[in-house]
Amino acid sequence: MSYYPNYYSVDDILVTHERVPCNVNTKLLKMGFLDPGSETSDLEPGKSVNLPLWYLKELKPNNPYFSVQVPEIYKNVHKAVCEADATNIELGKLHQYFYEYGRHITPYDRNHIVGKIVFESMRQRVQHLLEICKSTTVDEKPELKLETLENGLYDQGVRTNTMFKDWLQFKTSSISASGLVQEYAKKRKRDAMSDNEDEENGGPAKRQTI
Template identity: 65%
Template structure:
C-alpha cells in the first residue's frame, strides 16, 4: 500500500489507534452476566438505561440497529457543529479535540441516527482544506505543523510543504529534473503492456513499437 495514503487498513497503526477509542453506549435490554463491562456495576447484570464505554473495534462489529446497545455520538462532533454552520472551522484545534477527528467520525457515521456526523466531517474538511493550502505555502520544509491539525490534515500539510518546496526549487532551477508521478508511471506501464499484448496477438507478428 502507498505509504502516503491515509485510508485505513489492517496494518495501519493509525487505524488501530482509532478503533481503540471508547464510545458511550446505552444499554437497551437487560444483559445477563455482563456486569463486568461496567467497572462500577453493583450486580452481575447490566440493566436497561445503563451507560457504559465500549471500544470502537467492538462496536463496529455490531449491527447498526442491534437490540443491545445504542451508540451515543461523542460530544466533540456536537461542539464542532456550531462552527461548521458559521464557517469558522479554521479556528478549531482539531488535534486537541481528537487526533483522528475524521477517521473517528467516519467509523461513527453508520451509528448516528440524526445523520449529523457525516455532514460535520465533510463540511469541516471542505472549509479547512483551503487553509491547509495557505499554511503549506507559507512554511518551509523544516517547519513544524500547527497543533490544531488532526492526523490526516498533518499528512496533507506535510505533503503540501514538500510539493511547494519542490516547485519553488524547480522554478529557481535548483532541481536537475522533474520526477514523474506514480500515476503517470503506472499509466505508461499499462500502455506498454497493452502494446506488447497487441503485437503478440497480431497475425503479422511483432511490428515496430510506438514510442511513448
C-alpha cells in the same frame, strides 16, 4: 497514507480502539463486567458503558443491545463553531483522529450531526491548509495543532510546493511523474509488447486504447 487504512494500518488500529459511550437497551445476561460499577452479573437496561469501536463495528447500527451516544466533540456546540469558522479550531486538541473517528461514528449517529461536522470542517480547512503550505517551508510548522490526517496533507503539500518552486528556479533538472502516471506508462508498455508478440505469432492484434 490512505484515508481508508488497510488491515495493518497503525492509525486504524488506534482509532478502532477508541471507546464510545453507549446506552444499554435490553437486559444482557452475564455482561455485568462491562460496567465497572455494576453490582450484578447482568447488565441492566438504561446503564451507560464505554465500548471500543472495533466491537461496535461488528454490530449493526440498529442493533437491539446498544445505542451509541455521540461523543462530546461532535455535538451541536462544535457544529455551531465549525459552521462559523472551522479554521480556528485546533482539531489536534479535540482528537488526534477527528475525521477518521467521526467516519466510524457516523453510521450510528441517528441525528446525522457527525457527518455534517466532519464534512464542513474538512471543506473549510482544506483551503486553509493549501494557503499554509504555500506560505511555509519544510522546516516550518503551523501554529495550529493539526489533526493526523491534516498533518499528512500538510507535509505532502509543503514538499510538493517546495519541489515546484525549485523547478521554477531551475534548482532541479526535472519533475518526476506521480506513481499513478508511472504505473499507467508501464501498463501501456506491457500492452504494446503483448500486441507485438501476437503479431509475430500470427494472432489478432489488440486494438490500442486511448
